[in-house]
Amino acid sequence: MPPAPAAAAPAATVIAVEDIGLTFPSKSGEATVALFDVSCRFAPGKVTAIIGPSGCGKSTLLQIVRGFLTPTRGKLRFVRLGAEDTAGAPPHMATVWQAFNLFPWRTIIDNVAFGLEVAGVAKAERLARAKKALAAVDLSGFEQKYPRQLSGGMRQRVGIARALVMEPEVLLLDEPFGALDAQTRLVLQEQLATLVETSGTTAILVTHSIEEAILLADTILVMTARPGRIAAEIVNDLPHPRSMATTHDPGFSVLFDRIYGLLRQEVIRAMATEGGDA
Amino acid sequence: MSSNGPMATPATAPAEADPPGLLQRLGEPRALSWIAVVVVIVAWELAVIVLQLNPIYLPRPSRIVVALYEMFRTGGLTTDLVATLIRIFGGFFIALFFGVALGVWMATSVRVKAIADNFIAALYPLPKVTLIPLLIIWLGTGGPFMLTISMLGAFFPIVINTVLGISQCDQGLVLAARDLGASRRQIIRMVLLPSAIPSIFAGIRLGLGVSIILVVAAEMVVGKVGLGARLYLAGQVLETEQVFAVLIVLATLGIVVTKIQDAIDVRLGHWRVN
Ligand SMILES: Nc1ncnc2c1ncn2[C@@H]1O[C@H](COP(=O)(O)OP(=O)(O)OP(=O)(O)O)[C@@H](O)[C@H]1O
Ligand SMILES: [Mg+2]
Numbered sequence: 001m002p003p004a005p006a007a008a009a010p011a012a013t014v015i016a017v018e019d020i021g022l023t024f025p026s027k028s029g030e031a032t033v034a035l036f037d038v039s040c041r042f043a044p045g046k047v048t049a050i051i052g053p054s055g056c057g058k059s060t061l062l063q064i065v066r067g068f069l070t071p072t073r074g075k076l077r078f079v080r081l082g083a084e085d086t087a088g089a090p091p092h093m094a095t096v097w098q099a100f101n102l103f104p105w106r107t108i109i110d111n112v113a114f115g116l117e118v119a120g121v122a123k124a125e126r127l128a129r130a131k132k133a134l135a136a137v138d139l140s141g142f143e144q145k146y147p148r149q150l151s152g153g154m155r156q157r158v159g160i161a162r163a164l165v166m167e168p169e170v171l172l173l174d175e176p177f178g179a180l181d182a183q184t185r186l187v188l189q190e191q192l193a194t195l196v197e198t199s200g201t202t203a204i205l206v207t208h209s210i211e212e213a214i215l216l217a218d219t220i221l222v223m224t225a226r227p228g229r230i231a232a233e234i235v236n237d238l239p240h241p242r243s244m245a246t247t248h249d250p251g252f253s254v255l256f257d258r259i260y261g262l263l264r265q266e267v268i269r270a271m272a273t274e275g276g277d278a
Numbered sequence: 279m280s281s282n283g284p285m286a287t288p289a290t291a292p293a294e295a296d297p298p299g300l301l302q303r304l305g306e307p308r309a310l311s312w313i314a315v316v317v318v319i320v321a322w323e324l325a326v327i328v329l330q331l332n333p334i335y336l337p338r339p340s341r342i343v344v345a346l347y348e349m350f351r352t353g354g355l356t357t358d359l360v361a362t363l364i365r366i367f368g369g370f371f372i373a374l375f376f377g378v379a380l381g382v383w384m385a386t387s388v389r390v391k392a393i394a395d396n397f398i399a400a401l402y403p404l405p406k407v408t409l410i411p412l413l414i415i416w417l418g419t420g421g422p423f424m425l426t427i428s429m430l431g432a433f434f435p436i437v438i439n440t441v442l443g444i445s446q447c448d449q450g451l452v453l454a455a456r457d458l459g460a461s462r463r464q465i466i467r468m469v470l471l472p473s474a475i476p477s478i479f480a481g482i483r484l485g486l487g488v489s490i491i492l493v494v495a496a497e498m499v500v501g502k503v504g505l506g507a508r509l510y511l512a513g514q515v516l517e518t519e520q521v522f523a524v525l526i527v528l529a530t531l532g533i534v535v536t537k538i539q540d541a542i543d544v545r546l547g548h549w550r551v552n
Contacts, residue, residue: 097450101448103472104549105473119459
């Protein structure tokens with residue numbers, strides 16, 4: 001476990017997942033054990049990546065952290081760091097979705113301002129803040145367009161702006177670039193790395209891309225095939241700021257090979273079980 | 279607008295780019311649709327004259343127009359039209375309000391849906407004209423009866439389409455709204471309803487059509503004023519010109535309602551197109 005940063009803000013909260021299990025009941029066949037005995041901690045101000053084979057329960061874990069799913073076993077705790085660690089309230093979170101999930105009938109600026117609108121922020125203020133958030137993801141000038149008029153990469157930048165405008169303490173990213181082409185993905189990964197580094201928020205990033213995990217995360221959790229457990233927790237101390245140049249760092253290949261070695265077995269195992277299920 | 283393909287001539291012959299000829303313009307779909315109407319009316323007029331048909335069976339279009347004008351000027355047709363419109367739209371708006379409300383409630387609560395399901399399954403396919411005798415026994419033949427019959431026509435299509443539209447809402451959008459802090463009510467108002475609007479609108483189209491049919495039918499049976507009553511009375515005394523005149527008013531009403539719906543559809547759905 002990496003030590004908490006010495007200069008952590010007083011309100012810093014660790015998200016502690018303790019022996020969590022989740023089983024989806026099913027009416028027809030047997031129940032799906034999505035997660036089994038998962039324990040991990042998400043440190044404040046750090047980016048943690050979760051990587052694992054398809055169907056291993058990554059999204060499920062994220063939904064548990066968000067509070068949208070209740071684990072069938074184990075506990076989710078929020079620990080306030082201080083002189084003495086105390087139980088804290090859940091930190092403020094916002095999610096970026098693989099499917100973007102923009103409201104198609106709202107203009108781009110009204111999409112970004114949605115969270116502020118439901119929170120009762122006055123119109124002038126929320127539009128000003130949404131405009132700033134859009135500028136931060138290089139989308140100035142697209143305020144009055146509709147999601148359908150934007151490319152996939154632009155839509156996900158709107159998704160990121162919509163989450164960041166809420167100034168969340170924890171940013172949850174569920175395969176944010178999974179639906180994008182490889183080039184767009186590279187550019188957005190770099191941009192996200194910068195945004196997260198400068199804002200200093202805690203982030204949890206679910207991804208299928210080893211490069212993405214190494215580029216963005218401080219800690220990388222590798223999960224096993226279903227039922228998902230944590231196979232390894234890998235600390236990534238490649239220097240910041242990271243960019244595509246980081247992929248030429250010798251440390252990058254070492255990390256890559258290690259993660260790939262772990263994942264390879266699990267992906268093969270996942271494929272075998274999928275075949276057995278069918 | 280036209281599907282004639284590119285009209286522009288090559289850049290080498292700019293002088294030839296004169297406006298399309300009259301014949302070409304008449305061939306455009308928009309023009310054609312009106313020309314067809316004119317041709318039919320003229321043929322009708324001529325046929326009646328040439329074949330010397332009895333106007334009790336088929337009056338000349340020109341006579342019908344005169345009759346229509348006279349009915350508006352001195353015959354009180356405006357009163358009938360207004361009465362019919364109030365009945366149709368009064369009942370329709372009541373149905374719209376309660377239909378959408380019940381639809382939202384059913385779509386967001388399995389219990390409410392369970393309670394309402396069988397009643398709706400029984401009443402929706404029932405031809406509503408069959409309820410006219412019962413409603414007359416209960417409500418008489420006045421305003422409350424007319425509003426109820428109109429309301430019944432529009433209510434079920436609106437409820438069913440609201441439920442359908444809301445249950446087809448992308449769950450990802452609901453999760454995103456929840457994630458951004460929206461309450462249950464805010465999710466209904468800001469996510470479920472807007473995403474169900476195309477479907478609700480389909481229900482409105484169906485429902486308003488049924489309301490119009492029912493009100494006119496009810497007026498024909500029991501009305502003293504209203505377009506249906508006027509139509510029935512004119513038929514009784516073999517005033518065929520007046521029968522046609524009322525039919526023209528009803529047809530025009532149908533066109534106007536359809537066009538207004540199209541216009542609202544375009545406005546509400548502007549995010550769907552470019
Ligand atoms: N609501 C649900 N009901 C039943 N089973 C579910 C439900 N949600 C997920 N599952 C199952 O739980 C397992 C884990 O799902 P989850 O979506 O968390 O996987 P994932 O790791 O995010 O996969 P992917 O990489 O494909 O997104 C899968 O086998 C999935 O089929
Ligand atoms: Mg997933």
